[in-house]
Amino acid sequence: MKPFEVENMSITFGKVTVLPAVSFQIEAGECFGLVGESGSGKSTVLRCASMLLNLWDGEARIGGKSVKDMPAMERCRTLQMVFQDPYGSLHPRHSIRTTLSEPLRIHGLDNQQQRMEQAMTDVGLPLSFLDRFPHQLSGGQRQRVAIARALILEPDVLFLDEPTSALDVSVQAEILNLLVRLRDEKGFTYIMVSHDLAVIDHMCDRFAVMKSGHIVEVLPRTAILDGSAKAPYAQELIAASLAYEGAA
Amino acid sequence: MADPILDIQNLTLRYPNAPTPAVCGVSFTLGQERLGIVGESGSGKSTVGRAIMRLLPDATMQADRMSFAGVDLLNASEKQMLKLRGARMSMILQDPKYSLNPIQRCGDQVAEAYRTHVSTTKSDAKAKAIAMLEAVQIRDPERVYDLYPHEVSGGMGQRIMIAMMLLTDPELVIADEPTSALDVTVRLQVLSILDDLVKQRGIGLIMISHDLNLVRNFCDRVLIMYAGRIVETLDAKDLDHARHPYTRGLLAAQPRIGGPRRPLPVLDRDPSWLSEATL
Numbered sequence: 001m002k003p004f005e006v007e008n009m010s011i012t013f014g015k016v017t018v019l020p021a022v023s024f025q026i027e028a029g030e031c032f033g034l035v036g037e038s039g040s041g042k043s044t045v046l047r048c049a050s051m052l053l054n055l056w057d058g059e060a061r062i063g064g065k066s067v068k069d070m071p072a073m074e075r076c077r078t079l080q081m082v083f084q085d086p087y088g089s090l091h092p093r094h095s096i097r098t099t100l101s102e103p104l105r106i107h108g109l110d111n112q113q114q115r116m117e118q119a120m121t122d123v124g125l126p127l128s129f130l131d132r133f134p135h136q137l138s139g140g141q142r143q144r145v146a147i148a149r150a151l152i153l154e155p156d157v158l159f160l161d162e163p164t165s166a167l168d169v170s171v172q173a174e175i176l177n178l179l180v181r182l183r184d185e186k187g188f189t190y191i192m193v194s195h196d197l198a199v200i201d202h203m204c205d206r207f208a209v210m211k212s213g214h215i216v217e218v219l220p221r222t223a224i225l226d227g228s229a230k231a232p233y234a235q236e237l238i239a240a241s242l243a244y245e246g247a248a
Numbered sequence: 249m250a251d252p253i254l255d256i257q258n259l260t261l262r263y264p265n266a267p268t269p270a271v272c273g274v275s276f277t278l279g280q281e282r283l284g285i286v287g288e289s290g291s292g293k294s295t296v297g298r299a300i301m302r303l304l305p306d307a308t309m310q311a312d313r314m315s316f317a318g319v320d321l322l323n324a325s326e327k328q329m330l331k332l333r334g335a336r337m338s339m340i341l342q343d344p345k346y347s348l349n350p351i352q353r354c355g356d357q358v359a360e361a362y363r364t365h366v367s368t369t370k371s372d373a374k375a376k377a378i379a380m381l382e383a384v385q386i387r388d389p390e391r392v393y394d395l396y397p398h399e400v401s402g403g404m405g406q407r408i409m410i411a412m413m414l415l416t417d418p419e420l421v422i423a424d425e426p427t428s429a430l431d432v433t434v435r436l437q438v439l440s441i442l443d444d445l446v447k448q449r450g451i452g453l454i455m456i457s458h459d460l461n462l463v464r465n466f467c468d469r470v471l472i473m474y475a476g477r478i479v480e481t482l483d484a485k486d487l488d489h490a491r492h493p494y495t496r497g498l499l500a501a502q503p504r505i506g507g508p509r510r511p512l513p514v515l516d517r518d519p520s521w522l523s524e525a526t527l
Binding site: 037038139168169170171172173174176177180181195196197198199201202224225236237240241242243244245246 | 288289402431432433434435436458460461462464465497498501502503504505506507509511512513514515
């Protein structure tokens with residue numbers, strides 16, 4: 001378990017400043033949520049912190065070490081990411097076995113077969129699925145493969161970019177349960193991007209509300225119901241979510 | 249319900265080369281009400297909507313009866329359908345980014361919908377379009393009229409689409425996941441605009457969605473579909489008292505704000521659901 005912190009992260013695309021200066025801290029083993037409307041920069045934070053985008057200023061540290069100073073190999077073993085769309089994030093012409101063995105081969109890990117079997121068991125897929133291709137799996141099963149691929153390098157921090165928004169509620173429940181169980185078993189630190197406050201409330205201890213690149217407020221999970229949010233936009237978002245759910 | 253707008257009995261639809269029918273024995277009637285169709289992806293809910301509009305020319309369609317305000321939809325010619333579509337029944341699609349023409353001004357697209365079905369002058373159509381844009385609560389409709397789809401936000405795009413679909417005063421509107429591409433903060437706004445207009449004009453609305461909360465709040469009656477069949481029909485307010493295990497499974501699988509953080513109940517699919525007679 002390692003803590004994660006972001007300090008003054010900023011990035012501009014051309015003339016547009018997408019993130020002016022974002023800072024937050026996450027404790028080891030915490031599940032931290034990022035919410036906000038589309039275009040507010042939630043995913044950009046994850047893409048910067050994972051160095052998928054590398055021209056940004058500021059710092060992101062995992063266990064005190066800056067991700068910018070980590071060599072790619074070490075970085076990939078420290079943090080992994082699960083993407084939104086399970087249909088787009090797996091190579092369509094690679095079998096699940098190839099998808100899972102590639103990171104093992106790159107990192108020169110031993111016991112490849114055993115590690116693959118362990119990862120498949122961890123995400124609750126039968127071992128026979130190793131020889132299937134993504135088009136032979138349902139959306140939920142593909143998302144499990146994407147999670148298995150992230151787990152197989154035994155990272156400390158997992159970035160979850162809307163991991164369930166492309167899935168049906170029934171399948172979403174399976175994936176959320178899986179993520180909760182894996183965190184209990186392996187002690188990951190999660191950062192979860194979502195636009196669904198109910199999912200955030202189910203998973204996270206604290207969450208940050210983002211609007212046009214700024215974190216307007218960091219709130220504990222309880223703030224959704226007790227109305228302690230102070231920033232007007234956070235209040236608006238929470239009110240809209242509650243009204244939408246009909247729980248108010 | 250005196251005279252149903254839409255009456256469908258025993259609709260079965262099969263896509264070419266598909267092993268099983270996508271829709272199987274679906275029956276329902278619709279009056280001046282708001283009907284929700286809920287189900288998982290692949291349950292056939294959108295297919296039902298498209299079948300009503302006859303937008304699936306490759307599929308084979310069978311039904312005991314399929315009539316819309318006196319018109320037999322099964323045997324209507326394409327010429328008759330062209331007169332119906334857009335004029336008397338229309339469809340609001342999921343994502344305004346993909347369903348508006350990117351190289352035409354928003355307002356012209358709204359006016360075009362009107363001019364296709366009503367013989368009128370250009371300037372009259374424009375005035376109608378602007379009035380309609382105002383009705384969907386777009387501030388400054390004259391300015392928005394001249395904008396291109398990439399210049400408007402998702403919520404505004406969806407309101408433009410609603411304006412386009414309601415301008416011809418249809419009797420039936422099919423909304424296929426009208427808000428799933430929008431943020432929560434705008435979602436309610438767009439829904440309440442749609443809801444007001446549908447009520448004012450006495451339109452029959454079919455809301456296709458995977459979102460139980462939306463249907464609960466914005467529909468009178470709900471059909472729950474599973475694998476091409478209707479497994480349960482309920483009044484929206486009775487959704488919590490659903491009896492079918494599939495509906496109850498869907499409701500329970502939804503995380504709730506302030507809910508207990510136990511593992512969420514997972515749907516246990518029973519093969520017998522497939523063979524049950526539809527209601």
